Amino acid sequence: xxxxxxxxxxxxxxxxxxxxxxxxxxxxxxxxxxxxxxxxxxxxxxxxxxxxxxxxxxxxxxxxxxxxxxxxxxxxxxxxxxxxxxxxxxxxxxxxxxxxxxxxxxxxxxxxxxxxxxxxxxxxxxxxxxxxxxxxxxxxxxxxxxxxxxxxxxxxxxxxxxxxxxxxxxxxxxxx
Numbered sequence: 001x002x003x004x005x006x007x008x009x010x011x012x013x014x015x016x017x018x019x020x021x022x023x024x025x026x027x028x029x030x031x032x033x034x035x036x037x038x039x040x041x042x043x044x045x046x047x048x049x050x051x052x053x054x055x056x057x058x059x060x061x062x063x064x065x066x067x068x069x070x071x072x073x074x075x076x077x078x079x080x081x082x083x084x085x086x087x088x089x090x091x092x093x094x095x096x097x098x099x100x101x102x103x104x105x106x107x108x109x110x111x112x113x114x115x116x117x118x119x120x121x122x123x124x125x126x127x128x129x130x131x132x133x134x135x136x137x138x139x140x141x142x143x144x145x146x147x148x149x150x151x152x153x154x155x156x157x158x159x160x161x162x163x164x165x166x167x168x169x170x171x172x173x174x175x176x
Contacts, residue, residue, distance in 0.1 A: 005087040009094035012075055016099070021069065026099040028068035032076075033062075047085050056080050105135040108154040113146040113162065128154060140150040 016025035036043060042063075046056045060076045079085045101108055104121070108128055110116075116124070128136040132155060143151070146162035 001091055002087055004084055005090035006094050008075075008084065008087065008091045009098060012072075012095050013098040013102075015071055015075070017102070019071070020117060021071075022099050022102065024069060025072060026096060029092050029095050032064065032068065032072070033089065033096075035048050036089060036092075040122075043086060043088060047081055049084075055079065070146070100137075103135075105137065106132055106155055108136050108138045108152055110138050110140050111143040111146060111151040111153075111162075112140060113142075113144055113148050115142070116140065116150075124150070124152075128152070 012025065012029070013022070016022040021096075045051070046059050048056070051059075051160045057080060060080060061073060062074065064073050076085070076088070079088060079091070096107075101168065121140070125136055125138055128138065136154070145164060147164050149162035151162045151165060151166070152159040
């Protein structure tokens with residue numbers, strides 16, 4: 001995470017908090033993140049020196065003016081004006097962390113080899129909430145390389161209960 005992205009995210013978070021619109025900003029900034037992931041060339045376009053700055057700002061205005069809060073549109077234009085729009089994906093990630101932390105929420109990426117039942121997901125979510133003392137939003141991703149078990153990334157930590165993780169630990173002990 002670059003310092004530039006963090007600074008922009010903190011500024012956007014302060015703006016959202018001052019206007020008591022953190023939930024709305026989080027929803028809107030997440031929408032922009034989804035759009036950018038689906039259209040990765042968009043950032044290259046609005047960062048391109050081949051276009052006049054006024055054209056790039058107009059592209060941002062026309063793309064987002066009816067979809068997101070006007071402060072967010074201005075924020076995106078400011079990033080573009082300062083030549084920092086390329087840091088937008090990192091800024092979105094950092095803003096999401098700040099907003100969820102303030103709401104006492106966090107996200108977990110749960111990697112699994114075999115699909116989990118709804119009851120297993122509920123039990124896992126409950127354990128994660130107890131562990132973090134936060135509300136947890138879990139995202140489940142299949143990863144056959146785990147062989148079995150689960151690996152969880154949450155709050156910058158990795159909890160590895162996978163078979164491949166255990167085998168790697170054993171390999172490390174043997175190789176010492």
